[in-house]
Amino acid sequence: MEKIITLTLNPALDKSIDVPQLLPEKKLRCLNVKVEAGGGGVNVSRALHKLGADSEAVYLSGGFTGKQFEKLLLAENIHSRTLPIKGDTRENFIVLDDSSNLQYRFGMEGPAVAESEWMQALEYISWQENIGYIIASGSLPPGVPNDFFGRLAIIAAQKKARLIVDTSGEPLKYAVQEGLFMIKPNQGELSNLYGKDDLSADQILEAARSIISKKGCEVVVVSMGAKGALLVTANEQFTVLPPPVTVYSTVGAGDSMVAGMVVGLVRGWNWKQILQYGVAAGTSATMNRGTGLCKKEDTDRMFEEMKHE
Numbered sequence: 001m002e003k004i005i006t007l008t009l010n011p012a013l014d015k016s017i018d019v020p021q022l023l024p025e026k027k028l029r030c031l032n033v034k035v036e037a038g039g040g041g042v043n044v045s046r047a048l049h050k051l052g053a054d055s056e057a058v059y060l061s062g063g064f065t066g067k068q069f070e071k072l073l074l075a076e077n078i079h080s081r082t083l084p085i086k087g088d089t090r091e092n093f094i095v096l097d098d099s100s101n102l103q104y105r106f107g108m109e110g111p112a113v114a115e116s117e118w119m120q121a122l123e124y125i126s127w128q129e130n131i132g133y134i135i136a137s138g139s140l141p142p143g144v145p146n147d148f149f150g151r152l153a154i155i156a157a158q159k160k161a162r163l164i165v166d167t168s169g170e171p172l173k174y175a176v177q178e179g180l181f182m183i184k185p186n187q188g189e190l191s192n193l194y195g196k197d198d199l200s201a202d203q204i205l206e207a208a209r210s211i212i213s214k215k216g217c218e219v220v221v222v223s224m225g226a227k228g229a230l231l232v233t234a235n236e237q238f239t240v241l242p243p244p245v246t247v248y249s250t251v252g253a254g255d256s257m258v259a260g261m262v263v264g265l266v267r268g269w270n271w272k273q274i275l276q277y278g279v280a281a282g283t284s285a286t287m288n289r290g291t292g293l294c295k296k297e298d299t300d301r302m303f304e305e306m307k308h309e
Contacts, residue, residue, distance in 0.1 A: 002130055002131065002132025002133070003055075003056065003128065003130055003131050003132060003133075004048065004053065004054065004055035004056070004132060004133045004135070004262065004266070005055065005056050005058055005125065005128065005131055005133070005134050005135070006040075006041030006042065006044045006045045006048075006055055006056070006057050006058065006134075006135045006136075006137065007041050007058050007059070007121060007125070007134065007135070007136045007137075007152070008039045008040045008041035008042045008057065008058070008059040008060070008137065008138050009059070009060055009110075009113070009118060009121065009138065009139075009140055009141055009144055009148070010039055010040070010060075010090065010110040010138050010139045010140060010141040011037065011038065011039035011040075011042050011059045011060065011061065011069060011089055011090075011138075012038050012039045012089065012090045012091060012092040012107075012108065012110075013035060013036075013037065013038070013065050013068060013069055013072075013089060013090070013091045013092070014034075014035070014036045014037070014038035014039075014091075014092050014094060014251065014291040015033075015034070015035050015091060015092065015093050015094070016032070016033070016034045016036075016093075016094040016095075016096070016249070016251070016289065016291060017030040017031065017032065017033050017034075017093075017094070017095055017096070018030070018031040018032040018095075018096045018098055018289070019031070019095060019096070019097060019098065020098050020099060021097060021098070021099040021100075022095060022097040022099075022100075022102075022104065031098075032096075032289060034289075034291070034292075035068075035072070036072060036291045036292075037069050037072040037073045037076070037078075038092065038251070038252065038291050039059070039138050040136075040137030040138020040139070040166065040167075040255060041057060041058070041059065041135055041136060041137040041138060041255075042057050042059055042073070042078075043137075043252045043255035043256070043291070043293060044135050044137055044255045044258050044259050044262070045057035045078055045079075045080070045259075046073075046076060046078060046252075046255075046293055047252070047255055047256040047258075047259035047260070047281065047285070047293045047294050048259045048262065048263065049076065049077065049078055050259075050293060050294055050295065050296055051259060051260065051263050051281065051294065051296050051299060052263075052296060053259075053262070053263050053266060054079065055079065055135075056079050056080065056081060057073065057078055057079065057080040057081070058080070058081045058083065058121060058124060058125070059080065059081075059082065059083065060083050060084075060085045060089075060113060060117060060118070060120075060121070060141070061082045061083070061084065061085065061089050062084060062085040062086055062087050062088055062089055062111065063087065063088030063089060063111075064088065065088050065089040065090070065091060066082075066084075066085075066088065066089040069089050070082055081124065083117070083120040083121055083124065084117075085111065085113055085114075085117045086111075086114070086117070087110075087111020087112055087113065088111055089111070090108040090109065090110045090111065090141075091108050092105070092106060092107050092108060093105075093106040093108075094106070094249065094251055094291070096248070096249070096289065101248075103249060103250065103251075105251065109141075109142065110139070110141030110142065111141060111142070112141070112142045112143045113141045113142065113143040113144050114143060115143070117143075118143065118144045118148065121152075122148075122151055122152060122155060125152070125155055125156075125159075126155050126158075126159075128159070129159075131156075131159050131161035132161065132162065132266070133161065133162050133163075133164065133181075133262055133265070133266075134152070134156050134161050134162070134163045134164070135164045135166070135258060135262065136149055136152055136163065136164070136165050136166070136167070137164075137165070137166040137167065137255060137258065138166070138167065139167065139168075139171075140167070140171050146169075146170040146171050146173075146174050147171075147174040148171060148174075149165050149167060149171050149172070149174060149175035149180075150174035150175050150177055150178040151178075152165075152175075153165075153175055153178035153179060153180045154178055156180065156181075157178075157179070162181035162182070162265075163180040163181050163182075164180070164181055164182040164183075164184070164258065164262070165180055165182075165183050165184075166183070166184045166254065166255075166258055168185065168189045168192070169189075169192065172185065172189065172193060173193060176193065176211060176214075176216030176217055177216070179215050179216060179217065180216075180217050180218075181217060181218050181219065182217055182218065182219040182220070182221065182261075183211075183216075183217050183219075183220055183221070184220075184221045184222075184223060184254065184257070184258060185220070185222060185223075186222065186223045186224070186225075187199060187204065187222060187224055190204065190207050190208065190220075190222055191207070193207070193211065194207035194210065194211075204222055204230060205230070205232060205237060208220035208222060208230070208232035209232060209234075212232065212233065212234050213234070218233065218234070219231065219232070219233050219271075220232045221261065221275065221278070223254060223257065223282075226242070227241070228240050228241040228242055228279060229257070229275060229278065229279050229282075231271055231272075231274070231275040233271060236271055238271055238272045238275050240272075240275045240276050240279045240306065241279075242279050242282070242283040243280075243283060243302050243305065243306070245283055245286060245287050246287065247286040247287070248286065248287060248288060248289045249285075249286060249288060249289050249291070249292070250285075250286055251285075251291045252285050252291050252292075252293045253282045253283075253285040253286050254282065255285075255293070256281040256282050256284065256285035256293050256294040257278040257279065257281055257282030257285075258278070259278075259281055259294070260277045260278035260279070260280060260281025260282065260294070260299060261274050261275065261277065261278035263277060263281075264277045264278065273307070276303055276306040276307065277299070277303050279306070280298075280299045280300075280302040280303040280306060281294040281299045282294070283298075283302060284298040284299045284302065
């Protein structure tokens with residue numbers, strides 16, 4: 001069976017808490033304290049595991065926080081490969097204000113990464129055989145060049161692996177210059193990629209098709225929040241709306257969505273079903289506090305409901 005590899009260059013220990021009310025200059029009582037391994041591709045691997053699919057999470061890790069990160073992944077039975085760095089794995093903080101049900105997210109900058117350290121990731125993947133999918137997700141830490149995902153795209157093409165990139169800004173621009181299988185921008189990221197400040201509903205489809213026609217990628221999935229998601233290929237397009245749910249956290253919803261779509265791809269589903277399962281997984285993640293990601297039972301239930309709408 002072909003392997004699924006996820007790659008995370010800027011992982012983070014995600015620490016989430018609830019407070020009765022977020023107030024300045026007060027000692028706040030913290031409830032529902034959780035610490036979980038997170039960051040782009042790692043979250044995709046965690047979500048894949050929850051959905052019943054195996055993958056290998058490849059990530060950079062260092063310091064005391066890196067050791068804790070590794071223990072958390074081991075406790076979840078996530079198959080992983082740690083690439084050591086000198087710097088400490090970063091931390092993120094997520095605070096839910098119970099009085100307003102508003103979530104506040106504090107993302108720390110990652111440690112500086114030396115060339116010899118980030119090159120480990122490219123070398124490791126270049127050694128692998130029988131790769132079906134590579135999912136490179138998340139931001140680049142300081143020291144990693146913007147063309148990193150472009151370099152990864154060249155290796156993926158050589159391996160005949162389908163590369164999915166979920167990032168933003170200049171790193172995403174370099175990635176599509178080399179060509180890859182799928183990208184998952186939001187509307188703002190797609191606008192930036194298309195060279196516009198903003199895109200109307202009609203221009204979203206136009207921008208996606210433009211990227212595909214220039215061989216930037218084969219599939220564009222545009223996440224549009226409450227408006228759902230749009231999947232575009234050279235010949236097809238589908239829009240799927242998320243079912244109404246009570247949202248507790250948006251952390252990891254995009255990564256869960258990517259995991260859901262990969263499950264659909266591996267199972268050989270059609271594009272509409274692939275998008276539906278992805279939206280179901282992403283929606284499932286929002287129903288959980290902190291960075292709990294999707295649950296299979298919720299994802300499967302919503303997917304069945306979507307198929308019969």
